[in-house]
Amino acid sequence: MVTGAGRGIGVAIATALAQQGAHVHLAARNADELGAVAEALRAGGWRASAVALDVTDTAAVLAAIAALPVLSILVNNAGTNRPKPMAEVTLDDYDAVFGLNVRALYVVTQAVTARMLAAGTKGSIINISSQMGHVGGPNRTLYCGSKHAVEGITKALAIELAPRGIRVNSIAPTFIETAMTRPYFDIPGFKDHVLSKIALGRLGQVEDIMGAVAYLASDASALVTGTSLVVDGGWTAQ
Numbered sequence: 001m002v003t004g005a006g007r008g009i010g011v012a013i014a015t016a017l018a019q020q021g022a023h024v025h026l027a028a029r030n031a032d033e034l035g036a037v038a039e040a041l042r043a044g045g046w047r048a049s050a051v052a053l054d055v056t057d058t059a060a061v062l063a064a065i066a067a068l069p070v071l072s073i074l075v076n077n078a079g080t081n082r083p084k085p086m087a088e089v090t091l092d093d094y095d096a097v098f099g100l101n102v103r104a105l106y107v108v109t110q111a112v113t114a115r116m117l118a119a120g121t122k123g124s125i126i127n128i129s130s131q132m133g134h135v136g137g138p139n140r141t142l143y144c145g146s147k148h149a150v151e152g153i154t155k156a157l158a159i160e161l162a163p164r165g166i167r168v169n170s171i172a173p174t175f176i177e178t179a180m181t182r183p184y185f186d187i188p189g190f191k192d193h194v195l196s197k198i199a200l201g202r203l204g205q206v207e208d209i210m211g212a213v214a215y216l217a218s219d220a221s222a223l224v225t226g227t228s229l230v231v232d233g234g235w236t237a238q
Contacts, residue, residue: 001025001071003055003108004078006033008178009128012206013075016214018046025068027051028078055104065111072123073217074112076105079128079146083139094142101146106153113157113166122165124217127154128209129170131232147172151228158226167225171212174232176204199234 002017004010006028014024018041026034026048034050041048053064055078065071079101082093109125116123132140133147151170158168175181175194185191185203195201212229215221230236 001027001068002075002077003027006030006037008180009176009206009209010077011037012210013077013213014048015041016210017073017217018048020214020218022073023047025049025051027053027055029054055108056099058107061107062111065115070115070119070121071112072121074109075126075128075213076108077128078104081143083143085139086141089142097142098146102149105150113161116166117164125166125168126213126216127170129172129228131172131174131230131235133172134230134236154228155226162225169216169224170228171209171216172228172230172232173209174198174204174235176206176209178206197235197238199237202233204231204233
């Protein structure tokens, strides 16, 4: 299952898994978007189904996961950001960012792993974090805080689930060029600042995430757990 699978990085992740032979359950709020993505994947000869789901709705999450087959791969991709100076952050901002980036991820993972453990299923859990889960940045106290939390959850859960054959890792991308991020690059000076921090000198593309997901979901990473695969072009190396 891939959360936040209706657009952008989520679609790319779902495509990467489908291409490797997985039956992908696409989860997101927008049923129309999900239906179109699932139809496109099936048209390509792959297996996909749509699960219209607001992952911040705990009752809906529990019901949806109970209705699915036991999963062997979970990608927690749904997330949000409200960048602004700390002095301007509201409690609504806090609840929105931490509610989706941390609480929803935790609830989804808990529900999926409970069924995996009960069935004795081994597998891979992949949390889409961020380079901002490893460093700080201006106007990103909420986002950085939430992604640092994701990194901590990933490490602790990896230790807890390792004896049962379930691996838990994160992927920490730099700025990936998508429809959601493009407006940020219209802010004067923002793109130049970002590129100055990326040693490889380019923005990330969704294809950069596809390879990372395929690796962590497969037996190619059979001895990899509790780590963060940083796909940041060298940002955090500086």
